[in-house]
Amino acid sequence: xxxxxxxxxxxxxxxxxxxxxxxxxxxxxxxxxxxxxxxxxxxxxxxxxxxxxxxxxxxxxxxxxxxxxxxxxxxxxxxxxxxxxxxxxxxxxxxxxxxxxxxxxxxxxxx
Amino acid sequence: xxxxxxxxxxxxxxxxxxxxxxxxxxxxxxxxxxxxxxxxxxxxxxxxxxxxxxxxxxxxxxxxxxxxxxxxxxxxxxxxxxxxxxxxxxxxxxxxxxxxxxxxxxxxxxxxxxxxxxxxxxxxxxxxxxxxxxxxx
Numbered sequence: 001x002x003x004x005x006x007x008x009x010x011x012x013x014x015x016x017x018x019x020x021x022x023x024x025x026x027x028x029x030x031x032x033x034x035x036x037x038x039x040x041x042x043x044x045x046x047x048x049x050x051x052x053x054x055x056x057x058x059x060x061x062x063x064x065x066x067x068x069x070x071x072x073x074x075x076x077x078x079x080x081x082x083x084x085x086x087x088x089x090x091x092x093x094x095x096x097x098x099x100x101x102x103x104x105x106x107x108x109x110x111x
Numbered sequence: 112x113x114x115x116x117x118x119x120x121x122x123x124x125x126x127x128x129x130x131x132x133x134x135x136x137x138x139x140x141x142x143x144x145x146x147x148x149x150x151x152x153x154x155x156x157x158x159x160x161x162x163x164x165x166x167x168x169x170x171x172x173x174x175x176x177x178x179x180x181x182x183x184x185x186x187x188x189x190x191x192x193x194x195x196x197x198x199x200x201x202x203x204x205x206x207x208x209x210x211x212x213x214x215x216x217x218x219x220x221x222x223x224x225x226x227x228x229x230x231x232x233x234x235x236x237x238x239x240x241x242x243x244x245x246x247x248x
Contacts, residue, residue, distance in 0.1 A: 022125050022161050052150070054157045055221035062217050069212060083150045090227055091220050092208040 002049075003031045010110050011042035011076075013103060017049035020057030028057070032064045032075070041073035044106045048079035053087055065097055074098065078106040114180035114188055123164045123175040123193060131177045132156060135189065138179040139247075142187045148247045152187065155229045158221035159191055159200065159243055167195025167241060182246055191243045198241055199234045201226070 001024040004015040012035045020028060032043055043064070065075040078100040080088060088094045100106040119134045121127035135156055139149045156177070163175050175193045182188040206219035226232060229245040236242075 021157055022128060052153065054154055054161075055224055056157075056161065058220055059217040062212075062215060065212060066215075083147075083154070087154070087224060090224065091206075096210075096212050096215055 001027055003028065005031065005035065008044075008107065011044050011107065012040045013044045013046055013107075015046045015049065017051075019052040020050060020060070021052060021054045022056040025054075025056040025060040029060045029064060032068075036067070036071065036073075041068075041071070042076065042110055043068060043074070044076045044078060044103060046079050046103050046106075047077060047084065048081065050080070050084050051082075053084045055091075058087070058091060058093060061093070061097060074110075076100065076106045076109065078103050114182060116178040116180045116188075116190065118176055118178040120174050120176040122171075123160075123168050123173045123195070124171070125161065125164060127175070128157060128160060131160060131175070135177060135179055138181070139187055142179075142181040143185045144187055144247060145185065148185075148187075151228045152189070152247050155225045155245070155247075156189070156191075158225040159232075161221060162200045163191070163193045163195065163198075163241070166200070167193045167198045186246060186248060188246045189244065193241050194239055195241060197236055199236070200243075201232060201234050 001018040001020055006013040014031060035043060068075045076098045100109060121130060135152060139152050160175060173195050178190040180188045200222045203219055203222050206223055232243055232245040234243055
């Protein structure tokens with residue numbers, strides 16, 4: 001998995017590429033933790049390049065979203081396609097998490 | 112008709128996942144699975160094997176055997192065996208998918224996904240072994 005971070009005015013955009021599985025999901029949580037400790041209130045995960053996600057990856061998204069919410073911030077997802085999108089739909093995490101089609105919509109939706 | 116299985120046995124650890132995955136996906140390619148079924152296989156394998164590494168054994172002990180057989184054109188039969196304690200992941204309670212973010216638990220999603228994607232999965236306990244079998248598509 002490769003994560004590229006871009007600092008925006010109100011949020012940090014994390015571009016996630018590759019596989020988010022049992023071996024790599026912790027890297028996403030660590031990246032989010034890093035930006036939280038730098039004071040980021042809102043994180044946007046751009047997932048166009050996410051090829052694969054397992055339940056371990058879903059756990060990471062839930063854990064980060066719960067932490068961000070508890071700190072009066074948010075984790076927002078965008079760009080989900082293919083089997084990763086189906087996995088979010090099957091587990092009904094779309095609806096529990098904020099999910100947008102594109103990064104520009106996610107940015108426009110920030111408080 | 113008995114199937115001819117190819118097998119790979121490795122320590123039941125997360126670090127074994129990528130080699131087990133490559134082994135099974137090579138089988139999927141030989142069987143001519145569609146790319147959608149191949150992706151499902153990838154995910155179902157991870158979920159079932161992670162469960163074995165966590166619950167069938169104490170950390171760091173024991174092996175897992177992955178076996179596959181080509182089961183007609185474009186189809187693959189998969190068998191996963193361990194010698195850990197009696198453990199049937201298929202009887203785990205279904206996760207509650209209706210909770211709000213604050214209350215949403217993270218457990219149980221893996222087996223839930225495996226069941227949804229693989230169709231019928233069969234579990235058997237025999238001579239000290241746990242065996243899970245399924246077929247794609």
